[in-house]
Amino acid sequence: MDAAILTDRATAMRDAMAGRWGPCAVAYSFKTNYQVAALPLLRDLGILAEVVSGREYAMARDLGFEGPQIVFNGPHKSDEELRRALLEGPLLHVHGGSELERLVRVATSLGGPFEVGIRVAASLPYFGHSRFGFSLDDGEADAAVGRIRECPALELTGLHFHGLGDTTDPQCHRLAARKLAAFAQKSIPGYQSALRTIDLGGGFxxxxxxxxxxxxxxxxxxxxxxxxxAIVEELAPAFPEATRPTLILEPGRYLVNDAILLVSRVIDIPRSRRDTRQVVLSNASISMVPLTHYTPQIIQAWSPELELREGELRDSVLYGASCREDDVLQEGPFPSVEIGDFLVYCAVGAYNASLGPDFIFESPPLVVL
Ligand SMILES: Cc1ncc(COP(=O)(O)O)c(C=O)c1O
Known part of the structure; x- marks a missing residue:
């Protein structure tokens, strides 16, 4: 991992938010890469932790994050985890109706009032309609606001949105922000003083x-x-400068993906009468880069002397070293390689290490440069 790239992404995002909006925080989505979460680097930069389970919450606390430095999301929080959260003060986002009912019970038993946020969802291009959160489209979110208002132990101070799908189009983020602002204005009485946080999730x-x-x-x-x-242009008309809540974003892949490479080596180039392609066996495995199923990888070949293999491309297949027949890392044109060459997978920091089990081989260690 190149620490300078991670630092660049974290500060670029925060500077853009601070310059255009004002009060803001970046919360790193822990599940995107636990090896990165365990490093002091992001916490030292003042980045918060975004967690989606009691296990991740405990991990953040053990790493030294105080309750208020944690954004606690996720569809499955036990009563005991809700109780701990209410007592320790993370930014708690309720994800649905039955969790809200349990939270009302737990909060009432503790006294309160406790600040909470709600996750909301809406039908949007590319983002789709997430199955998590109270829908803005059919009155669910209004009902949640009403339920919190009638509970003396709870106080609604935050709104959260995270889209379902992948998009690179800033207009999708614009539409999400527009929906959130419209909902706040229409459905949260005194929204300008009530809301302390607006969290637009990840997806960058x-x-x-x-x-x-x-x-x-x-x-x-x-x-x-x-x-x-795009986000700020939609929120700003609803929140004059003096009333602005803290704007939070929860990047995962934007923060860590580009900073991390996987370095493997060519261990064999078996010749076969049945397969006339260049057959390359490396000591990587599809279980180390499971997102290969979701997106093609950028793979470079380097000689042991660190010269980039360029030149003519050959029809090739790159196999991983596990015993699974389908351990195929890439098929198609690839430069000629030799045993001992390095195969470098670029921009693989997001989700690969956390989804990849120790299958047959140890997971690759993270080396920070
Ligand atoms: C609630 C929440 N926030 C943030 C993220 C991070 O998303 P991304 O990696 O797209 O930035 C996710 C990922 O699924 C999520 O579910």
Whole structure:
């Protein structure tokens, strides 16, 4: 991992938010890469923790994050985890009706009032309609506001949105912000003084290749400023400067994806009469780069002397070293390689390490440069 790239992404996002909006925080989505979460780097930069389970919450606390430095999301929080959260003061986002009922009970038993936020959802282009959160489209979110208002132990101070799908189009983030602002104005009495946080989740692209399920014209990662600008332009009319809540974003892949490479080596080039392609066996495995199923990878070949293998491309197949027949890392044109060459997978920091089990081989360690 190149620490300078991670630092660049974190500060670029925060500077854009601070410059255009004012009070703001970046909360790193822990599940995107636990090896990165465990480093002091992001916490030292003042980045908050975004967690989606009691286990991740406990991890953040053990790493030294105080309750208020944690955003606690996720669809499955036990009563005991809700209780701990109410007592320790993370920014708690309720994700649905039955969790809200349990929270009302737990909060009432503790006294309160406790500040909470609600996750909301809406039908939006590319983002779709998430199954998590109270829908803005059918009165669910209004009912949640009403339920919190009638509970003396709870106080609604936050709104949260995170889209379902992948998009690189800042207009999708714009529409999400527009819906949130309209909802706050229409449905939260005294919203300007009531709301302390507006959290627009993650979903900001990094620089990997276009996912398999996206059409070419729909994939065009933009500089982070363009996403922030779109969000702020929609929120600003509803919140004059003196009343602005803290704007929170929860990037995962935008923060960590580009900063991390996977370095593997060519261990064999078996010749076969049945397969006339260049057959390359490396000591990586599809379980180390499971997102290969979702997006093609950027793979470079380097000689042991660190010269980039360029030149003519050959029809090739790159196999991983596990015993699964389908351990295929890439098929198609690839430069000629030799045993001992390095195969470098670029921009693989998001989700691969946390989704990849120790399958047959140890997971690759993270080396920070
Ligand atoms: C609630 C929430 N916030 C943030 C993220 C991070 O998303 P991304 O990696 O797209 O930035 C996710 C990912 O699924 C999420 O579910």
């Amino acid at each position: 692209p990094a620089h990997g290749l276009r996912p398999h399920n996206r059409e070419p014209e729909s994939w065009d990662p933009r500089p982070i400023d363009e996403y922030i600008e």
